[in-house]
């Protein structure tokens with residue numbers, strides 16, 4: 198029996214090719230990739246061929262493969278919930294699911310129930326939560342969560358292929374949809390997709406600061422062309438500003454800032470797909486500054502490292518109730534933002 202954990206992939210798109218395979222190539226003491234599936238047979242064959250794995254076009258072939266200990270789910274969002282549940286029911290040792298692990302709170306709750314019933318741990322690939330720079334800041338920030346009054350997430354990135362192409366030569370890259378005149382409904386869908394696809398990386402961090410969001414109110418929301426959003430919301434009296442623009446920028450920036458009356462935290466993350474160390478976090482308090490990072494590993498290695506430690510029994514599995522709450526928060530923000538884009542002048546919308 199192999200001493201490393203066998204990994205099987207569902208979905209062999211750019212994220213598998215440019216994020217997870219390069220990450221696992223640095224973790225060969227712990228993992229080996231044994232099976233890659235994709236609905237597109239040519240993509241599955243060619244990606245599997247690069248790492249000496251078997252290939253198939255069906256999820257069942259991966260789940261039935263006894264060499265697969267860990268299932269990595271890297272398909273489009275709408276397939277995640279059913280595939281996570283099937284992997285748990287197949288009795289695998291752990292599941293790593295790309296974000297978001299579900300598209301609704303009901304799906305997330307169903308996953309949590311199946312994970313509890315089967316005992317199969319689930320790690321969600323929200324990589325910033327595993328970033329050592331972020332984790333060091335959370336361990337030292339004292340009363341910042343209780344006292345924060347402003348949180349700002351700012352993401353300015355070039356289109357994904359810029360960084361995917363640094364990591365690997367992508368087989369079967371995505372084709373960009375043609376530019377279109379955007380109706381109000383299309384803009385609402387864009388804002389929703391931006392939250393569920395991009396802001397969702399940082400919303401679990403925001404929820405670490407603001408765990409209870411029953412009084413969530415989205416004050417303003419708009420979609421930004423060609424892809425992005427600008428949203429202001431409040432939770433428990435704290436103002437949260439979410440801004441993202443994917444455009445032809447030369448200077449990427451992915452920053453999370455948190456302010457209270459006495460502290461200021463600034464966390465600068467690497468862009469997605471970049472394998473170049475962790476975030477740098479700086480915490481200012483009156484008269485002192487502390488900085489953490491860059492560490493040699495980033496959140497991608499962090500999530501796989503945590504998964505291995507969970508399987509070995511060295512670390513507790515993530516609290517699935519917390520994962521459900523993260524998803525509930527993200528869908529609440531996305532739904533409210535999309536509603537506001539649809540009808541910005543309804544009563545109370547501009548409070």
Ligand SMILES: NC(=O)c1ccc[n+]([C@@H]2O[C@H](COP(=O)([O-])OP(=O)(O)OC[C@H]3O[C@@H](n4cnc5c(N)ncnc54)[C@H](O)[C@@H]3O)[C@@H](O)[C@H]2O)c1
Pocket residue numbers: 207208209210211212213216234235236237240256271272273274276295296297322324371394469470
């Ligand atoms: N962690 C990160 O930094 C990061 C960055 C971008 C995207 N993502 C997430 O990663 C996931 C995958 O992203 P991507 O850009 O590679 O997606 P993609 O849509 O470009 O590719 C997914 C692949 O899955 C295949 N596929 C589609 N339906 C399938 C099915 N039912 N079973 C098996 N294969 C199927 C497609 O043929 C494609 O090759 C998404 O959930 C996305 O949100 C994560």
